[in-house]
Amino acid sequence: MTEHIKSNYNYFRRMKFKRIWDTIKEAVAGTSQDFTKGSLPRAIFLLSVPMVLEMIMESVFAVADIFFVSRLGADAVATVGITESIMTLVYALSIGLAMATTAMVSRRIGEQKPKEAATTAFQAIITGLSISVIIAIPGYIFAEDILRLMGASGKMVTELSGYTKIMFAGNAVIMLLFIINAIFRSAGDAAIAMRVLWIANILNIILDPCLIFGIGPFPELGIKGAAIATNIGRGTAVVYQLFILFNGKRRIKLSWREVQVRFDLIYRLIKISLGGIGQNIIATSSWIGLMRIVSIYGSEVLAAYTIAIRIIIFSLLPSWGISNAAATLVGQNLGAKQPERAERSIWITGRVNMILMGFISIFFITMPEFFIQLFIQDAKVVEVGGVCLRILSYGFLAYGLGMVLINSLNGAGDTKTPTLINFLSFWMIEIPLAYFLAIIAGFEENGVFISVVIAEIFMVSIAYYFVKRGKWKLKQV
Secondary structure (H helix, E strand, O other), X not given: OHHHHHHHHHHHHHHHHHHHHHHHHHHHXXXXXXXXXXXXXXXXXXXXXHHHHHHHHHHHHHHHHXXXXXXXXXXXXXHHHHHHHHHHHHHHHXXXXXXXHHHHHHHHHHOOOHHHHHHHHHHHHHHHHHHHHHHHHHHHHOHHHHHHHOOOOHHHHHHOHHHHHHHHHOHHHHHHHHHHHHHHHHHOOHHHHHHHHHHHHHHHHHHHHHHHHOOOOOOOOOHHHHHHHHHHHHHHHHHHHHXXXXXXXXXXXXXXXXXXXXXXXHXXXXXXXXXXXXXXXXXXXXXXXXXXXXXXXXXXXXXXXXXHHHHHHHHHHHHHHHHHHHHHHHHHHHHOOOHHHHHHHHHHHHXXXXXXXXXXXXXXXXXXXHHHHOOOOOHHHHHHHHHHHHHHHOOHHHHHHHHHHHHHHHHOOOOHHHHHHHHHHHHHHHHHHHHHHHHHOOOOHHHHHHHHXXXXXXXXXXXXXXXXXXXXXXXXX
């Protein structure tokens, strides 16, 4: 009898493992699952797996550049840090448009209107491309002035500004990558978005050392090589995205019928995206403000902060992938007239995200210097970067839940509420508190790090209130 029970137990265990493995393979290969029906945990799993894998590769990209550039010294790292802090304004526009795209496309998919979803997708692409051209020209021309304004050293302005110029000139690939991947994700084709970012980042990781250090037949371009590698990788991925949109057999397929300018849809996209753009500009401009305060303490501290932030990005992006799943589920289920299912998806996803971020925080709190040393051996940079990483990690539980709550509101098309939350958290709390703690209270750069954690805890508290209030369920897009 005992052997019979043991045999049955092993059989059911194997069957359970097989079901899990089959679900993982379905998520990675692409699924035809209707996310407005069936098991909600399974729907979250099918969306989250490719989104997490997508963001893991994006997080690898976030540290790959800094890993290779750090071999060029603290000034090169600081140049990348300042450039990225300015480029976050481009990311803000891209993410804002991607949020509006997610809200509108996922709602049309939930309403079973794929042709309208495709038409909306094309308007988003045209809008993003137009904005990127407007950014590229002045960004390239005034790159040196921008670095000087941000407190860069003379060497950074005169010798390393080529990186900044190339990144601004190629901002269109950033814009399109964000928007088109939002189209895929909001339609439920998260596996395609995952493959797109893997292509972009694998190419970047291969080309980075080749173009920076002149390996093999490649020229030695220094810090410029990092920017060129990034743009080649992302540009190739955008070409692949467009090929899939026009020639693939997925939930959204563009035909020449959808290739027309619809100013009414563009207006709605821009109107919804203004909130998303606003909240991201508020958040990213606060980062610029923090960078400006940190730069007071020299290139070594600035480099330490830059490396620590890249590591934080590495850890947060998979969590961001999970929160993107919540946004898609909220949009599609609101389109299917199932607001209670939409809300349940928020709380289930939020718990998963908090568990993930809590687990990651243990490593950063207990041995932060180890992770900084992977990038640079400078004793001062390692010391400051380790302190920064440890302090910021205390806020990881708040980051995990906060990302899901904010993204869910955006997925419902309510981008104004997160804008208000970001304004209060980052401009009214974070920046004044950072200035006070760092300069007036004498905590120096540590005051900046502490202010980030306090602001994030404040943000998640307000977001929780608005999600529980439930007005987002009535939003029309």
